[in-house]
Amino acid sequence: xxxxxxxxxxxxxxxxxxxxxxxxxxxxxxxxxxxxxxxxxxxxxxxxxxxxxxxxxxxxxxxxxxxxxxxxxxxxxxxxxxxxxxxxxxxxxxxxxxxxxxxxxxxxxxxxxxxxxxxxxxxxxxxxxxxxxxxxxxxxxxxxxxxxxxxxxxxxxxxxxxxxxxxxxxxxxxxxxxxxxxxxxxxxxxxxxxxxxxxxxxxxxxxxxxxxxxxxxxxxxxxxx
Amino acid sequence: xxxxxxxxxxxxxxxxxxxxxxxxxxxxxxxxxxxxxxxxxxxxxxxxxxxxxxxxxxxxxxxxxxxxxxxxxxxxxxxxxxxxxxxxxxxxxxxxxxxxxxxxxxxxxxxxxxxxxxxxxxxxxxxxxxxxxxxxxxxxxxxxxxxxxxxxxxxxxxxxxxxxxxxxxxxxxxxxxxxxxxxxxxxxxxxxxxxxxxxxxxxxxxxxxxxxxxxxxxxxxxxxx
DNA sequence: TATCATGTAGAACGAACGTTCGATAAGCCC
DNA sequence: GGGCTTATCGAACGTTCGTTCTACATGATA
Numbered sequence: 001x002x003x004x005x006x007x008x009x010x011x012x013x014x015x016x017x018x019x020x021x022x023x024x025x026x027x028x029x030x031x032x033x034x035x036x037x038x039x040x041x042x043x044x045x046x047x048x049x050x051x052x053x054x055x056x057x058x059x060x061x062x063x064x065x066x067x068x069x070x071x072x073x074x075x076x077x078x079x080x081x082x083x084x085x086x087x088x089x090x091x092x093x094x095x096x097x098x099x100x101x102x103x104x105x106x107x108x109x110x111x112x113x114x115x116x117x118x119x120x121x122x123x124x125x126x127x128x129x130x131x132x133x134x135x136x137x138x139x140x141x142x143x144x145x146x147x148x149x150x151x152x153x154x155x156x157x158x159x160x161x162x163x164x165x166x167x168x169x170x171x172x173x174x175x176x177x178x179x180x181x182x183x184x185x186x187x188x189x190x191x192x193x194x195x196x197x198x199x200x201x202x203x204x205x206x207x208x209x210x211x212x213x214x215x216x217x218x219x220x221x222x223x224x225x
Numbered sequence: 226x227x228x229x230x231x232x233x234x235x236x237x238x239x240x241x242x243x244x245x246x247x248x249x250x251x252x253x254x255x256x257x258x259x260x261x262x263x264x265x266x267x268x269x270x271x272x273x274x275x276x277x278x279x280x281x282x283x284x285x286x287x288x289x290x291x292x293x294x295x296x297x298x299x300x301x302x303x304x305x306x307x308x309x310x311x312x313x314x315x316x317x318x319x320x321x322x323x324x325x326x327x328x329x330x331x332x333x334x335x336x337x338x339x340x341x342x343x344x345x346x347x348x349x350x351x352x353x354x355x356x357x358x359x360x361x362x363x364x365x366x367x368x369x370x371x372x373x374x375x376x377x378x379x380x381x382x383x384x385x386x387x388x389x390x391x392x393x394x395x396x397x398x399x400x401x402x403x404x405x406x407x408x409x410x411x412x413x414x415x416x417x418x419x420x421x422x423x424x425x426x427x428x429x430x431x432x433x434x435x436x437x438x439x440x441x442x443x444x445x446x447x448x449x450x
Numbered sequence: 451t452a453t454c455a456t457g458t459a460g461a462a463c464g465a466a467c468g469t470t471c472g473a474t475a476a477g478c479c480c
Numbered sequence: 481g482g483g484c485t486t487a488t489c490g491a492a493c494g495t496t497c498g499t500t501c502t503a504c505a506t507g508a509t510a
Contacts, residue, residue, distance in 0.1 A: 277468095291468095297469090
């Protein structure tokens with residue numbers, strides 16, 4: 001018996017926060033398993049990773065794992081839910097008190113990239129195993145994602161209103177998400193800049209485009225044709 | 226015996242072109258199987274799709290499939306190679322004769338999006354099953370991809386030179402790829418614009434940013450802070 | 451010391467996996 | 481008509497899959 005539907009702060013019914021250092025013994029153990037599972041899912045993909053891989057990574061028997069959650073799918077759900085909830089929570093904190101629309105968009109980018117680079121494996125699992133979850137689990141994750149998208153859309157709309165601009169918010173926002181999310185396919189900590197620098201550069205591209213001079217000082221445009 | 230190492234234009238040793246209407250009977254049959262497999266891989270992912278799924282989709286027995294290729298992995302390789310080769314080929318044709326740097330970047334975007342939307346399932350398999358292929362197969366696909374990236378990098382460098390701009394080409398190009406590739410996660414033929422329109426809007430964002438007015442007429446900027 | 455919830459593991463379950471085998475038609479050349 | 485090649489199939493191979501059953505420790509409580 002037991003497993004993740006028990007009354008636990010990470011899993012079942014309650015709040016779903018676990019910074020991996022608090023909570024009951026059960027919660028701490030489960031959080032560790034989630035960390036290992038994230039790594040394995042990241043490397044082999046959800047379908048490609050077997051429960052035996054997870055058991056090896058967690059240094060626990062196959063059967064022992066099932067004490068902490070009741071299926072492989074639920075494990076993925078727990079990872080995705082925790083990751084997404086955390087991003088959203090931090091974003092809300094950071095946006096509080098800032099009112100300049102351009103600054104608010106930049107904060108969104110900064111928050112997104114910072115979390116993405118600090119938790120690269122988790123967000124790869126989030127991005128890559130996007131439509132694996134079925135029914136209830138899938139719907140719940142999709143709802144959180146929709147909310148996150150909605151916030152970004154609102155920020156862009158604020159910007160449009162404030163600056164009297166006219167363009168498709170949907171395409172702009174989805175393009176921005178593309179820029180940011182794609183990072184998990186190419187970012188290399190040894191050669192690429194950190195989150196702050198990347199956020200600035202991507203913010204420049206999104207807001208002003210490469211032709212306006214991106215990272216460098218304002219450049220004069222020399223039209224060719 | 227036989228299977229895809231035979232002397233065939235799609236598979237083994239030779240040129241790897243098959244517009245699915247030419248070639249030997251063997252090639253035409255294999256091309257059909259590849260189409261079905263693309264659809265199944267797209268829906269269930271490479272690992273998630275079983276050979277039995279493919280056999281059902283192709284309306285051919287499990288054993289019958291193996292007459293045309295020698296492993297599931299090779300099948301994925303054939304799909305990816307054909308798709309990528311085609312994009313690259315079309316790009317080269319279109320760039321010929323155009324010399325304005327901005328126009329050349331726009332052609333790149335247009336070509337990419339056009340193919341992506343016309344072959345959404347194939348490119349999803351391309352993007353999503355990026356690091357599944359091992360050793361020889363993986364290396365070959367990676368090489369084609371590198372070449373494609375190199376071309377885009379060159380286009381952006383041309384633009385920088387022509388307009389006297391200063392920014393990180395690497396980040397700009399990878400951001401652009403992100404914008405464009407992410408499309409497979411959200412594009413909906415019933416509500417979203419076609420490739421031409423999308424290419425224009427993404428080109429505007431990449432080149433001039435949303436603050437310069439994206440799709441609409443040049444907008445005046447109203448600074449708030 | 452007996453009892454009880456908490457953890458953990460070995461061994462096995464049936465199902466599904468990718469792949470191979472041997473047989474069997476149908477069409478072609480001699 | 482006999483001997484190739486091409487194309488297809490049912491059945492099975494050995495392996496691995498996610499999951500479950502049962503037993504056995506451990507430490508706290510009574």
